[in-house]
Amino acid sequence: MENLEERDTLASKYGMWFFLFTEILFFGGMFLLYSIYRSKFPHEFHSAAQEENLVLGSVNTAILLTSSLLVAISISAVKKGRNGVSAVLQTCTVFLGAAFLAIKYFEWHEKIVRGIYPNAPQLDQMSNGTKLFFGLYYVMTGIHGLHVLIGMIVISFMVYFTLSGNITVRNFSKLENTGLYWHFVDIVWIYLYPLFYLVT
Amino acid sequence: MENNGSREVSFYHDTGKHHGILAWLLSTDHKRIGLQYLAAIVLFFLVGVSLGVLIRLSLISPGTFMGAETYNRLFSVHGIIMIFLFIIPGLPVAFGNFFLPIMLGARDVAFPRLNRFTWWIYLTGATIIALSVLLPGGAPDTGWTFYAPYSIEVKANVGLAVFGVFVLGFSSILTGLNFVTTIHRLRAPGMTWFRMPIFAWTLYATGWVQMLATPVLAITLIFIVLGRVFGVGFFDPSKGGDPILYEHLFWTYSHPAVYIMVLPAMGIISEVIPVFARHRIFGYKAVAYSALGIAIVGYFVWGHHMFTSGMSDTSRAIFSFITFLVAVPSGIKIFNWVSTMYKGSIVMNSPFLFAVSFIFLFSIGGLTGLIIGSLAPNLHLHGTYFIVGHFHYVMFGGAGFALLTALHYWFPKMFGKMYSERPAKIGWLILFIGFNLLYFTMFILGYNGMPRRYFDYPPRYHTGHVLSTIGSWILAVGLIIIFANLIRALFKGEKAPSNPWGGGSFEWQIPSPPPHENFKERPVLKDNGH
Amino acid sequence: MTESRNEKSPHIVEYKTYVYVWIALMVLLGLTIFAARVEVSRYSVLVNLLIASIKTLLVLAFFMHLKYEGAFLRWFLTSVLLILSAVIMLTFADVWYR
Amino acid sequence: MNPEKMYLGPANIVGKVESSFFIILGICVVLLAIVTVTMVVFLFKYNSRRNPQPSEVGDNVPLEIAWTIIPTILVMIMFYYGWVDFKFIRNPPPGTMPVIVKARQWSWHFTYENGKEANVLRVPVKKPVQLFLTSEDVIHSLFIPAFRVKEDCVPGMMTHLWFAARDLGKFDIFCTEYCGLEHSHMRSKVIVMKESDFNSWYESKEAAAAPEDRGKELLQSKGCLGCHTTDGSKKIGPTFKGLYGRTVTVTTNGKERTLTADEKYIEESIEHPKQDIVKGFPPVMPGIPLSDDEINDIIAYIKTLK
């Protein structure tokens, strides 16, 4: 049975992609709600989006795109046998993720102080479309943020594996799959960004 | 491949570093996991049906045995257990786990540890649901559909139950992912896609539905929890939300979910009929493709649960149209099964009896599905006992009977013991009679306007309810005989040969029960396996 | 169907390819801000979504290696996206005509 | 088919639903019979005792195509019949009599064009009536089995259905969307009256009645009697009989206290139902908006219930 003994990297890659497909439909449910409520309340969404901080949103986009670049290069590095380079790049990715979340924290904090959060008395005064916009904003960026957090944790493990020799030139599918996940999280943000910051 | 079973160690013997119960709970052997799932599934089935009997008991004399509050919780918990703990995981996790790798000629599934993990998630989900039933605050009383805004406002432990279902969804997604990858990567040499057993085909289609539909339920349930905890009003009209969107999202999952229930069942029937008819399955490719057809078309018919919901008339028409299309691939399967018997040499053993009654009962269930899938009749029949009749026919008469088929078909292989035929057949007959009395009456009740989820009802429906309840008692007798017979066989049954029925797929070429690594050497498929 | 049992030698994408892709992504980011701020037209939302989709394609093709994988995964991904859009369209068939 | 020509049930919709139902049922029964009979014949004919040797049968592509195409055509026919009748059922003729239906846990409330309110639905015979349905809390569904009509009452939006009754009499109204504890008792009646009877009811002013009578009427129309009785028996809430002056034990903010039910207390109980919860009852009473006058009328009526 040695045939089966072999590590089937293609199987794990398929597994990861299949998992990402489920993630697409998971976020798909939210995008569905967003598009329907936006088509019902175009003006409210338009004006509510003005509350968003375009600069912070754009900086965050740049951060995530850059982190994706680092992950991609780190995989090529491992394939070339440069584990040290790879580990440094991965660490940088984790820090970029942290920066993303920190900025997100300030954005949320700033809104919550102004009483813009679900069920807040101030928000309840506003129009229905505004309530929905911010409800969606918190839920979608929140769940996305959770994904970023999980990604950071997983990448931290990968840094450890890269340094400890668990990930090698011949056995890197763990890292590759982590990379896929991280890029996916990036893609979700690529869409969240125009939907919440640019619809003004 | 010759069979020298005596020298190979059956998977029941512990070989790893753990022993006893731990060796089972930590094992990543797909057969052990499958058996543990089977135990859980049968347990929840028995809990669920017992609740069903209580529902029936209350209905012969509302108010005598319980109050409205208890009744509402009863049918909700009955539905939640039956759907999310029994029938959606049901066939794939128990029989798929045990037999899919063997049928493909593999040693295990693609991700054995992930498989183990799904079992723990399943158990966690089940525990959370059990807590929601038992904790003070009250069992959920929303029905299994958790319709907003009621589910957001009500006091009972709905949040917990919903969270439990969410967790179970994870288990379901990962199982589907595991099986699909297994089928892609671990087929034995020579086993091309069109030489796979049909059961593998149906699990493949099911796996895709699990992966692509369940996440939608997950996010929907998160919205319910967020609504309850943080007051996020996506489905709350006073905050601009739209309750009908909840129904859309819920059924976007829950209709495909009914095919998660029935596709593996169809796979099992496609395995059993040819074996006992001593005849190759008729129209192999058509049966295989129709599984994919059901899975794909089934994704786009969810709106038929919402014909009276206030959805736009345009989309009602669209959904009704697609609903009718999904009947065609189901029909193809039925016709091919029947033709498989043509010019066969049929042996009427108990697995075959269950399989044949599946065809009959599922046809009734499916055809009544068409009646309610039609726009005008649905306006009358929606929300009545006609629907209750329909889904018990497809779920119990379909998937439930397939579970019994599989139990009787694979019992010798799984446990290495033979059960006695006679009690199994008697049990089957009683079950069949009781079943039809219990559920056919519901069609008549429903046609006469008896609404579902009713604790109390006008007296003119009383006769029907009494008949139906009597049916439930007969059915109970049948089930008890069947399970008693199997349990007896576990302890007292004769040793089973490796191929008692003369089956052709790989599992019958290895000893009963199978050895640890299934095959001594990788099997190669030479002839046409089915 | 191209399903080789194991990849022979891993495909290594050069660092600089990735850097070019990153530069392209950054340019698109600038473009999308520009489109949103300056060009205040009805179509700016559409333009923004279009740009987002181009960015996504770049990430998928290069960072996620889809360009170098077999056709299998590409087909699966396409079907998944088709299913999602069909679901969204069917739901809109309700919301728009209600 | 012209449903006006023949008698098909107590409302015009019945014939529509029924005809498509029976056409589809007919096709289904035939299909089921074909499948079952063929199967049973095979079971006997090709039983291993009678036919010990199976014979090889190759796949049959024309047959596969046939049983793909023919069922497709059949289901299209079924769809068609359901759909044409549906179009009739969903599109009322011009000039219907509108009635607004408000559903709430767990009672029905009907409002007519001239502002008349009731909790049973009175309609004139032969006249097309259109119901506009909505809900004040969760989703309900109005179902008149005898008329074969049903539509959900969704909070925050207006749905509709229509029918023209043909027979005089009283018919059940059920709620068929699960809405909580008393879902199965959320019933009412539709009363089909002669045109003249209906008109005299419709035009009648609620004779400037005494406050007690208005109170009684309000309890009816506001759905209080869904949960409370006036005869001393316990329903979901405590009975109104003898309420005024009764000593009640209530829980306020988790603390129990005993008090005597006076006007103030009853008014408070109605306006803020969640504040004082009577011992032994669940805190399920909804806040139902009532004007001060209306509350006074209700109290006046409760006072008469000794």
Ligand code: HEA
């Ligand atoms: C195992 C589960 C299962 C399966 C397989 C099905 C299969 C089908 N169901 Fe069912 N359904 C449920 C479980 C299932 N259902 C449940 C649980 C509910 C209620 C949910 C709730 O509200 O709680 C429900 C409710 C439900 C409704 C909503 C009713 C309402 O609430 O108003 C509708 C309406 O269209 C429907 C239709 C169908 C159809 C058309 C099929 C088709 O797939 C059936 C196809 C099969 C056949 C047609 C029979 C075999 C074929 C032949 C004999 C060949 C010849 C026939 C032709 C080609 C015409 N179902």
Ligand code: HEA
């Ligand atoms: C697979 C799914 C499944 C199965 C098998 C069943 C089985 C049964 N169900 Fe189920 N039912 C549902 C799924 C299922 N149900 C769902 C999803 C709903 C909708 C809930 C909702 O509205 O939200 C529902 C709703 C529902 C209703 C409608 C309630 C209402 O609307 O008010 C009724 C009423 O009669 C009912 C009855 C029964 C009965 C009598 C059985 C019988 O089959 C039970 C027969 C079993 C026995 C008679 C028990 C015999 C055995 C034992 C007691 C154990 C012996 C053990 C050993 C010897 C080991 N069910």
Ligand code: CUA
């Ligand atoms: Cu109102 Cu059920």
Ligand SMILES: [Cu+2]
């Ligand atoms: Cu369905």
